[in-house]
Amino acid sequence: MPEPAEAAGTGLVSAPRAVVTLFISCVVLGVGVALLLVAALGSDGYSTLINGLSIATGVSFVVVNCVVGVLLVAMAWARGLRPGLGTLVQPVVVGFTVSAAMNVIHRPDHLALRGLLLLLAFPVLTVGVAGYLGSGTGAGPTEAAALAWEPPVPFRWSYSAVQGGGALVGWLLGGAIGPGTVLVVLLLGPAVDLLSRRFRSFDIHTEAGSAHHGGRAH
Numbered sequence: 624m625p626e627p628a629e630a631a632g633t634g635l636v637s638a639p640r641a642v643v644t645l646f647i648s649c650v651v652l653g654v655g656v657a658l659l660l661v662a663a664l665g666s667d668g669y670s671t672l673i674n675g676l677s678i679a680t681g682v683s684f685v686v687v688n689c690v691v692g693v694l695l696v697a698m699a700w701a702r703g704l705r706p707g708l709g710t711l712v713q714p715v716v717v718g719f720t721v722s723a724a725m726n727v728i729h730r731p732d733h734l735a736l737r738g739l740l741l742l743l744a745f746p747v748l749t750v751g752v753a754g755y756l757g758s759g760t761g762a763g764p765t766e767a768a769a770l771a772w773e774p775p776v777p778f779r780w781s782y783s784a785v786q787g788g789g790a791l792v793g794w795l796l797g798g799a800i801g802p803g804t805v806l807v808v809l810l811l812g813p814a815v816d817l818l819s820r821r822f823r824s825f826d827i828h829t830e831a832g833s834a835h836h837g838g839r840a841h
Contacts, residue, residue: 644758644824645709646716652751653720658744660721661728662737665801668786668793668808669765675796688714692764699762699771707761714763741803748807749814753825756815765789769812770827778827782812 659666666674673691677684692714696706731737756762762770769782776784787808794800819827 641758641760642708645712645755645760648751648754648758649713649716650720650751651747652713652755653717654724655744655747655749655751656717657721657724657728658740658747659803659807660725661730662740662744662803663730663801664737664741665799665803665805666807667765667811668788668790668804671793671798671800671804672789673793675793675798678797695764695768699767702771704762704767704771706767709755709758709760710763710767712760713755717763741806744803745806745810745814748811749818750825752811753815753818753827756827757819757825777816779813779816782815783808786811 656667665671673684673688676682676691677687680687696710700706731740752766756766756770761767765785766782769778769785772781790798790800790804790808815827819825
C-alpha cells in the first residue's frame with residue numbers, strides 16, 4: 624500500500640521504528656564526521672563549501688550553514704522531494720554528536736594514525752548516511768540536493784557531484800581540502816548506493832526513502 628510509505632517518508636509523524644533508526648543512524652553519522660574532522664586530512668565537500676563561504680563573507684559558519692541548508696532543501700522540494708522529520712533531526716543530532724565526539728576523540732600526532740582515523744571514518748559515514756536515508760523520514764540538505772536529481776542522475780553520481788561542487792567552490796573561496804575530501808567526493812556516494820542495494824534496511828531507493836511526488840519507480 625503506498626499510503627504508509629508516503630506517510631513515513633514525507634510527514635513529520637513517522638513510525639516508531641523509523642524514528643529510532645533515524646536517531647541511531649544520525650548518531651553513527653555524527654561519529655563518522657567527528658572521525659573525519661579529527662583526522663584533519665580534509666573534510667567533506669559540503670563542509671568545505673560552508674567554510675569557504677564563511678571565510679569569503681565574514682558571516683559565521685553556523686549562519687551560513689543554516690542559509691545554505693534551507694536553500695538546498697527548498698531546491699529539492701521544488702524538484703518534488705518533500706522534507707520530513709529526518710530533514711529537521713539530521714542536522715541537529717549530527718551536530719550534537721560531532722561536538723560530543725570531538726571532546727573525547729583526541730587527534731593523534733602521527734600522520735599514519737590520522738590516516739587510520741580517516742579510513743575508519745569512511746565506513747562509519749557510509750552506514751550513517753544509508754541508515755538515516757533508509758529510515759524513510761526525509762533527507763538532510765546534502766542528501767536532499769542529490770536525491771532531488773534522481774532520476775535522471777543516479778544517487779551515487781549526483782551525491783558525488785554535490786560534494787565535488789561544494790569542495791571546488793569552497794576551495795576557491797579559501798576553504799581547505801585534503802585526501803579526506805577526495806575520498807568523500809569520489810567514493811561515499813557509490814558506497815552508500817551499494818549498501819542500500821545490498822541490504823533492505825539501508826534501501827534509500829524505496830518509496831519511503833525517496834518520497835518524490837509520492838514515490839518513484841526504479
